Amino acid sequence: MTAEPLFKKVLIANRGEIALRILRALQAMEIPSVAIYHSSDRHSPVVRLADEAVEITGDSPSSAHLDVEQIISICHELEVDAVHPCYGFLSENAKFARALNDASIAFIGPSAEVIELMGDKITSREFVEQHGFPVPPSVSLDADDAGFDDAIAAMQFPLVVKASAGGGGKGMSIVHSVEELQSTLRIAASEAEKYFGDKRVYVERYFSSARHIEVQILGDGENIIHLGERECSIQRRFQKIIEEAPSPAFTQEKRDQICETAAGIARAAHYSSAGTVEFLYTPEGEFFFLEMNTRIQVEHPVTEMVYNVDLVQEQIKIAAGKSLDIKQADVSMSGHAIECRLCAEDAFNGFLPETGKVLYLKEPTGERVRFDSGLYQGQDVTTAFDPMLAKLIVHADTRDQAIHGSIKALKQLVLLGVKINTQYLINVLSHPAFKTGNIDTGFVSTFIDDLKVDSTSQEQLQSVLATAYLTDRNTKLLLDATPEPYAAIGNWRN
Amino acid sequence: MRRIQSKLNTNSAEFKQYTQHNKNIITEFSNKQNDARFKRPQRDIDRLAKQNKMLPRERLDLLLDPGTPFLEFSSLAANMAYDGTAPSANCITGIGIVGGREVVINASDSSNKGGAWYPLTVKKIVRALDIAVENHLPVIHLCDSAGGFLPLQSDLFGDKYMAGRIFRNQVQLSKMGCKQLSLVFGHCTAGGAYTPALSDYSVIVNGTGAVFLGGPPLVKAATGEDVTVDELGGASMHTSVSGTCDYYAGSEREAIAIGREIVMQWEQKSKFALQRETPEDPYYDPTELLGIIPDDIKKQFDMKEVIARIVDGSRFSEYQPNYGETMICGFANIWGYKVGILGNNGVLFNDSTLKAAHFMALCNQNNIPLVFLQNITGYMIGKEYEQRGITKDGAKMLMIQGGVEVPKFTIMTNGSFGAGNYGMCGRSWDARTTFSWPQSQISVMGSDQAANTLVTIKLAQLKREGIEPDAKELEAIREQVLANYENQTSAYYTSSEIWDDGIISPVDTRNALGISISASLNAPFGDTKYGVLRL
């Protein structure tokens, strides 16, 4: 490490597992760190481990994290010269990036212009299309537009309605008929306004059996490389739950083709920082640009594991004005990595969110097992934040070994007090169709019945009930209090 | 400790015959007990259900800690009284575990005659409270009684050991620091109202529970006041206005839950540290007891075979094995507890009498409780024995037995006749608990002897009236006298009159003793005031 750190002090404008992940990178680079936290997170590990920690306030925990003014004033107060936004919250907020620039604080991410360009689904599509890259058939319109009927007539159902400013699965719905479309458009617009402050929506052809493939990009504006693809087809409610690298779908030729396309798009945008280009990949081998995410992704660790690159450290270096010293020719992938997202939800009951208190936590360990988590014992899991609590990443030589290792590690994970989706993830990983690698975004709905299986054997039930009885505080109290010889005589009557 | 070497031949015809004979007796006993516990007119069961009341045994099952025993007392009380109309004397008493605490239970049985107090009900409750007093045990009262049974009021009210004694005992318990909890499930009227009022804690069920000195009809008659049960003594009034009861419960179930919570706050006093070893099941199968007890009260059996099927590991350290052999004495453990056992192997002679007296004095000095296994026809009579001082020796035995400070426990295994009953700690001699085997008998003398004596008296009476019965009439008189006598000699009569704490199956003896000993250790052992005499 250089004698002089790249930044005087970096503020981590996030929470949970990703804040801790960024902190680790800063510690490795010997850069002083500042954590910001809402009071509900005051006991979280990042608050304890960061060099400094400042409480932020707001109407709700989320709004505190979205408060640009408050965050910038903390930066000034603590002489912070860079901010890492992570994902979510302000990570793709161009106004925030610009406000930091104006205050001479580095935003660890691409330029505000690129965020603006790529952050809007309609303009980004146009940009990509102009540069000759494939985009799916779509139309941008209001239900009340005069051309509505004609525009729809040219398209094939099902369609997906998306908020232009949306992302991460928010503000999306699938429609199967014109009638459904018209009513959905109105709701979608009002929802989009409520969530994103932008009511524009657009309609796109929906490919029910396509794969969701994304390519990791790393660039300094000039030297722009890709770090292979990630397969992200296992989704529920449009949100990824299992990601892997590489995708089992590709021949090397196809991989090169899609990755080069991604790199081409980034180059066209003179992309600087880490970013992701998302594609739809049809069974026929066609692929279409979906969107570009101008931030570090939740699933970045699978790429880090197979490419042995620390994406966050590279992001920080680039933001500090260093040129990317990795060339495309230098990198190659090794083995297979799978990430499972552990979410506080009832996976067997409509994925409804679950709340509770973390009463006990034992993280899985093992060679090439990575557990990215901000969890701690005593944590109150509420609906104030995203239900994703942690990520398990397992790296192995082959896909089969990675699946096997993931199941083993999931079984090792002990989290008591909050219902999470561990068993569901195990069900997906153990499913024969998943093992073949022949998966698409419809996987979760196609195998809905298979994946629901959550059986308890008679033997397990007896173990659980016996353990319940013998560990239950009240019965323990009674058992300990029972004088001799009454316990030994047992429930005898004369 | 050495193990008893059993000489019992379990393949012998005699063993099989006795086993069959005693199995029939146990079956008869179980049937009587089941009827006393559960056989109720449908009308009464329906009435309780309509009042949202549980059966008394359902309440008990909820109150007691799961997986713990309940040693019930006198389940066949009153079985030969009142033409059998007051099964178990309309109440349930016993020792059980609630919230980890050893407690005495006193529960009204409202499934029969509204739980009315008959004379034997009063006797049974007083006895249960005596057990609490003697053993320093807390008491839980489950109150649901219609009050004294008026047609028999003269037999239950006025005397020293009648109804007033219940409340007197409650006061004594409180003085001694023994906690009492009342769960008021039904009406507690007049005297009955004092049971919750004299308890340290009380819980009352809304709707069905009520406490008052005089019920609404009596109030109307006395003062003309019109008042409802709830206004006069309901849960709400007593827990928020009068303060007579402490806790309001919305249901019987809730009352029991509150009661359990209360008991779990009680201090657990340290018990007497009696010598104890890790309990061990008897080496010989206790069910073999049924093949040991003969089919005729006059046939002898070896009490050591009985001991081998009651004590831990069938181990027995026999005292003076070659002296006074009709009296078996020795040390053993029951459920781990060290005890001194005295068992009869025949009539008491001078030497066996002195051996027993000496052994009891040793145990008393050594703080070892005594267990009496009675099978006794009495002290040996005749010129030779009187000259050797059998009466004097018997007096020594009584003096020591009655004077010991250690707790005593008595099992009526078979016969208990004459003064032997006294020497071997019969009912009058303050055993902490006394249990009878179902075929056992108690009387002042054996039934044949007694019948002959009674027939002689009867004949003398008839002669004065100028009647001379012929041989046939004579036999009829004799049979009737014998039947009456035997009826009153049987364990069922004994238990009906509460001369014991209940009939138990021989195989249950070990558990009944284990619980009795454990309970007895709550009271401190007194100090011995004299040395051990070699008599």
Added chain:
Amino acid sequence: MQPKYIIDDTEYLVTPIRRTDSIVLDINGHTQDVRLKWHDEHYGEITIAGKPSQFYAAQDEDRLYIHIDGKVWEVNIADEFGATQDDGNSSGNVTAPMPGVVIEVAVNQGDSVNQGDTVMLIESMKLQTEIKASVTGTVTSIGSEAGASFNKGAVLVSITAEEQS
């Protein structure tokens, strides 16, 4: 009192029979010899009929969480006090069908509402749900204001039902 355990809405009974150095339990109708050994405060070994399993357990009031064989079971302990404390007057309480955040409160305290009127808009799992009045009557209290998060079962709005004439 008999301990009762509820797993996935099914009630099970566990009854101790006797205890020496192991404990004999009747587990939902099966009699088993059971031993339990703790390795630490939350981690132990349960042996049933000679077959050991490792377990992790934690308790939060009347809820037990048990991890065995890589799976977690949530076990609810039936209250000794039973259902006796039900006030029996909850019909006008509109409770949260799931945990979430209040987006908009559509009524004020004292407003008259008809059964089925939207009283609140909530968001859960990125989906908005309209919360409807359960009875016709007057709003007596609002359980959660806009922006507040709530747990499943929380009372969102209380309505006093109109007297039937």
